[in-house]
Amino acid sequence: MSLISAYSPLPVSFERGEGIWLWDGKNKEPYLDALTGIAVCGLGHAHPEITKAICDQASKLIHTSNVYQIELQTELAAKLTALSGMEQAFFSNSGAEANEAAIKLARAYGHQREINHPHIVVLEGAFHGRTLATLTATANRKGQAGYEPLVSGFIRAPFNDSESIKNMAHHNNEIVAVMLEPIQGEGGIHLPPSDYLKKIRELCDQNNWLMILDEVQTGNGRTGSYFNYQQHGILPDIVTTAKGLGNGYPIGVCLMRGKACNLFQPGNHGSTFGGSPLASRVGLTVIDIIEKNNLCKNAADMGQRLIKNLKEALSNNTHVQDIRGQGLMIGIELDKPCRDLMKIGLDQKILFNVTADKVIRLLPPLNITGEQVDQIVERLKKCIELFYQ
Ligand SMILES: *Cc1c(COP(=O)(O)O)cnc(C)c1O
Numbered sequence: 001m002s003l004i005s006a007y008s009p010l011p012v013s014f015e016r017g018e019g020i021w022l023w024d025g026k027n028k029e030p031y032l033d034a035l036t037g038i039a040v041c042g043l044g045h046a047h048p049e050i051t052k053a054i055c056d057q058a059s060k061l062i063h064t065s066n067v068y069q070i071e072l073q074t075e076l077a078a079k080l081t082a083l084s085g086m087e088q089a090f091f092s093n094s095g096a097e098a099n100e101a102a103i104k105l106a107r108a109y110g111h112q113r114e115i116n117h118p119h120i121v122v123l124e125g126a127f128h129g130r131t132l133a134t135l136t137a138t139a140n141r142k143g144q145a146g147y148e149p150l151v152s153g154f155i156r157a158p159f160n161d162s163e164s165i166k167n168m169a170h171h172n173n174e175i176v177a178v179m180l181e182p183i184q185g186e187g188g189i190h191l192p193p194s195d196y197l198k199k200i201r202e203l204c205d206q207n208n209w210l211m212i213l214d215e216v217q218t219g220n221g222r223t224g225s226y227f228n229y230q231q232h233g234i235l236p237d238i239v240t241t242a243k244g245l246g247n248g249y250p251i252g253v254c255l256m257r258g259k260a261c262n263l264f265q266p267g268n269h270g271s272t273f274g275g276s277p278l279a280s281r282v283g284l285t286v287i288d289i290i291e292k293n294n295l296c297k298n299a300a301d302m303g304q305r306l307i308k309n310l311k312e313a314l315s316n317n318t319h320v321q322d323i324r325g326q327g328l329m330i331g332i333e334l335d336k337p338c339r340d341l342m343k344i345g346l347d348q349k350i351l352f353n354v355t356a357d358k359v360i361r362l363l364p365p366l367n368i369t370g371e372q373v374d375q376i377v378e379r380l381k382k383c384i385e386l387f388y389q
Contacts, residue, residue: 012346017045020365020372022351034364034376036350039185039217039329042244043289044365050247053285054278056093063276072280079287083226085235086255090264091275093217098252101269102179102212102238103133106257107153108263109210110176113257117153118176121168122214124159125187125356126180128214137179139187142256149239159184162191162199169207177238178203182228185217187322188356189331197232210237210260216252217329220244221260221290224300224327231326244366249282274384295366296327302368307375319388321358328368332360334384348386350379360384 014031016023021030022045043050057072064070072143077089092098103120110118120137122128128137135143144150155172157165168175178200184190184259204211211234218228219241225231227239237260242252252274256263273279290296307325309333314320322333337357345352355361364376 005257010342010346017041019044019046019367021045021163027349029078029349031346032350032372032375032379034350034362034380036363036365037248038353039222039243039363041248042220042222042245042295042366043247043286044246044367047247047289049289050249050282050285053281054249057278057281062278063273065272066270066275069378070275070277070280072277072284073275076275076280076283076287079144079284080255083287084239084240084255085257087257088255088261089246090254090269090271091279092242092252092254092271093128093250093273093279094252095214095240096131096134096252097274098216098240098242098254099128099134099137099179099214100131101254101264102214102240103137103264104256104269105260106177106179106210106212106237109260110174112263113176113208115174115176117174119153119155119172119174119207121157121165121175121178123157123168123180123184125184125190126159126214127184127186128179128181150324157369159187159190160196161201162196163251165200165203169203175207177212179212179214181214181216181218182232183218183223183326183328183329185361188333188359189329189361190327191324193279194232197229197234201234201236204237208366212238212240214240216240216242217363220286221299222327222329222363224303225296226290228326245286246279246282247286249279251279251283253283285389290366291305295368298368299327299366302364302370302373303330306330306362306364306376309374310380313377313381314319314384317384317388319384325362328362328364328366330362332362332380334360336385338387341383344383345379346385348378348383349384351375352380 014022015025122137128134213236
């Protein structure tokens with residue numbers, strides 16, 4: 001044995017991909033990938049323009065470190081700040097690291113205001129990563145157990161309950177930020193009511209807190225706009241993203257504006273790999289492809305079609321409790337734990353995963369076609385029928 005046993009992978013490995021399809025090297029028939037490496041390969045596998053950008057950049061320059069200026073990093077920062085309405089960018093290699101940066105910014109912001117033990121409000125059902133601080137912010141006792149002591153300075157509020165956070169403000173004058181996902185991903189695809197983010201924004205404004213949005217999963221076109229908050233008419237003070245920004249190349253970013261800017265000073269935060277010429281080139285290419293091909297709109301349109309057709313196809317199935325989502329981030333909640341469905345999916349040549357025990361999660365590529373949407377519905381329907389046989 002040579003690998004940790006934390007992953008327990010399914011009995012399949014892939015050797016080649018193209019768009020929404022993956023081949024395992026044994027079967028001729030490919031698998032329909034409705035998970036895309038957990039919202040990572042939003043442009044599909046082996047996208048020719050990404051491959052070309054990686055090969056071209058790798059043949060010129062991969063890494064120099066942040067000891068020197070990196071023009072491609074500056075270019076990507078300009079692109080992302082323009083897209084998001086933010087002002088500054090810090091590049092990392094993963095979502096958790098982007099969130100770590102956001103957490104450190106919130107603390108620095110607190111100390112600047114002479115709050116010596118700053119608190120960050122986080123939500124029930126949240127997922128922010130697996131480093132010690134982001135694990136503490138995450139609401140998963142199973143993930144946390146055995147790793148205590150956790151990091152102090154986090155307080156938890158119920159999901160979708162802005163009143164409870166308002167009440168916290170009355171009892172706690174050390175709160176400096178609220179950190180949340182605009183749609184909870186790992187927690188089971190939970191969408192807040194349409195005015196929730198606005199209410200959190202108002203609370204943050206009234207109390208001088210930073211609003212931190214974790215768009216690691218929802219960002220980069222996934223929900224039908226580049227960032228999800230753009231559909232809510234608000235701007236956070238800090239937004240993080242990662243997953244879909246590199247289409248499989250590791251990259252993350254923490255974007256900030258206004259009072260969240262200039263809190264990092266020379267020497268007090270950094271990353272060796274973050275924002276390398278290669279990572280930045282890939283990020284720029286991903287954004288270019290999303291814009292050029294109107295993929296945010298395609299995600300919105302195809303997502304609507306997928307939800308509508310799933311609802312129709314599964315309307316007679318009494319085990320299906322709910323079908324919900326936005327853009328191409330969709331959950332189907334069943335009436336019992338259903339991890340075994342993923343194995344049935346392998347037989348039916350469709351890839352998805354199960355989160356929060358009984359929610360089938362679909363995160364297909366943003367450039368999916370209508371015909372492929374219909375194939376997802378057909379195969380998934382079959383899987384669910386087999387599961388309950
Ligand atoms: C995946 C995810 C993370 C963690 O990202 P890593 O790249 O695995 O560190 C953080 N927040 C959200 C919302 C995520 O979905």
